[in-house]
Amino acid sequence: MEQKSLKMFCHLAQTLHFGKTAEAHHVSASTLSRAIQRIETELGCELLLRDNRSVVLTEAGQQFLQFAQQQLAQWQSLQLALNDQQTQLQGKLHIFCSVTAAYSHLPSLLDSFRQQHPLVEIMLTTGDAADAFEQVQQQAVDLAIAVKPETLSRMFHFQALAQIPLAVIAPTMACQVQQAVNQSVIPWANIPMILPEHGVARKRFDYWYRRKQQGKPNIYATVAGHEALVSMVALGCGVGIAPKVVVENSPVKDRVQYLEGVGDIAPFELGICCLNQSREQSLIQAFLRAI
Amino acid sequence: MEQKSLKMFCHLAQTLHFGKTAEAHHVSASTLSRAIQRIETELGCELLLRDNRSVVLTEAGQQFLQFAQQQLAQWQSLQLALNDQQTQLQGKLHIFCSVTAAYSHLPSLLDSFRQQHPLVEIMLTTGDAADAFEQVQQQAVDLAIAVKPETLSRMFHFQALAQIPLAVIAPTMACQVQQAVNQSVIPWANIPMILPEHGVARKRFDYWYRRKQQGKPNIYATVAGHEALVSMVALGCGVGIAPKVVVENSPVKDRVQYLEGVGDIAPFELGICCLNQSREQSLIQAFLRAI
DNA sequence: AATCGTTGTTGCAAATTTTGCAATGATACG
DNA sequence: CGTATCATTGCAAAATTTGCAACAACGATT
Incomplete structure (x- = not known):
């Protein structure tokens, strides 16, 4: 991506600061440094004088800046022309x-x-x-x-x-689980949990549960897919974590309830x-x- | 090397033949094909219509051709300007x-x-x-x-x-080796040989000797460096192969002779x-x- | 119609290049 | 002097590009 080097050079010519330009382009300083070096050796002359405390454009650097801007502008203009021609992207x-x-x-x-x-x-x-x-x-x-x-x-x-906010959900139907979560102090270690099998949701659960310092969770089942998890909770199998959107859209929405005040879960x-x-x-x- | 893709495209726009353009640029046809594809998807439109029997520039292709030529010309002109300024390459x-x-x-x-x-x-x-x-x-x-x-x-x-022509050399001083190579039919299998230890010279030797069909060579020594090899031959240790230039420039030049008519050796x-x-x-x- | 020869494209592993991290060297600032 | 910045470099890991071989499409030829 030669294009990118040109862009970075133009930016660098402004900031005169490798660190900032690198950050602005989501690359490391070393990557930027080497990109500039590549251009310089290819051209056979120095574009920037770096004297460890400051960076300045050389004469050649100024010319190259003009060149780079020109090239980039032409590229943009070509893109415009072509898109224009096609009237509509397709x-x-x-x-x-x-x-x-x-x-x-x-x-x-x-x-x-x-x-x-x-x-x-x-x-x-x-x-x-x-x-x-x-x-x-x-x-x-x-x-x-x-x-x-x-x-x-x-x-x-x-x-x-x-x-996407997550929530802790429990069944609404009368069952052991429902009774357990209605106590003033919830005995987490005894409550059967329905866990997401893998992925980010699982990480969120692990982190959330660990903060309770209740030892190992009582795992009823691990489930792949949020929808299935909601269903299992609705059936009274246990308590679980799911995105609120999934709950809202679930056909069994009325059969689960959100548990409030049980600790925060970082949203997706x-x-x-x-x-x-x-x-x-x-x-x-x-x-x-x-x- | 975006530059190269542009060059290839320009050439291709002329020949309208992937194979030829690819060859002209020392790359495989697939590389060229993919380079063009890259440009096309980046641009979001087709540059060339390939219908398996012929290749033609699209409207967009023509525009891109102009663009590419422009960019390349600017690059060249920049190089000229910079070199000019520096007066002299340094x-x-x-x-x-x-x-x-x-x-x-x-x-x-x-x-x-x-x-x-x-x-x-x-x-x-x-x-x-x-x-x-x-x-x-x-x-x-x-x-x-x-x-x-x-x-x-x-x-x-x-x-x-x-x-760089290679030659088979033998000692001129009177010795067993010298006598052996002066016979009308040279008994290669008995003649001690001085081999280049490795590298291209060794390959050349192996190939040359194999064509004699005389079984295994009688290896007196293997030597790294052509100069040393010439010296050993001069000392009468055996027969060897070396570039003629090395022989001509050797201080022991007078003490070795070329053997003629003993088979060709591909030059370096x-x-x-x-x-x-x-x-x-x-x-x-x-x-x-x-x- | 079947087969062959051309020509461009694609799967895939290997070759080549690029990248970021960590360490370095150099220099200003306390 | 020690500390903080800032650009550069060694190095291994990551990402990209490449060529080969297999393929698909299609005209030419038998």
């Missing part, structure tokens, strides 16, 4: 959407995008949230709407959309993700801008 | 030179380069030919003048300079080598052009 956009996201944010996203770009064919795949990043990585899809994991490979671009960071690589693609660019 | 150029090459071609190369670019500081390292490519790879030097190996990593650029391909990566660097470019 093509296919494969999107993967975790089930959680499908409830909460997908409809409005899709709406607003389709309104702006009616010719773009949207191909939607829904599935397990845990697969979202894999799908993107393998380029099975262009974009995924998913929950931000704790650690994210630098390969990906993640753009936050919203917070819902967002849209794609390969950093593909951020230059015009369809993807359009989508990211449309949201 | 900097350091590290060159590694195998001993073989030092005898034969280095002086004239250096002469003509220094004449054109007197401000460039040349740092010369001589050493074992076998190390040449390693030195270049590790970027310990910018260029190496060396013998082309049988297989060459695509990482390198190799530009042929000349052929002497040339200059650098990383493909660094071919864009102006100093290196200048050197490659100067030769």
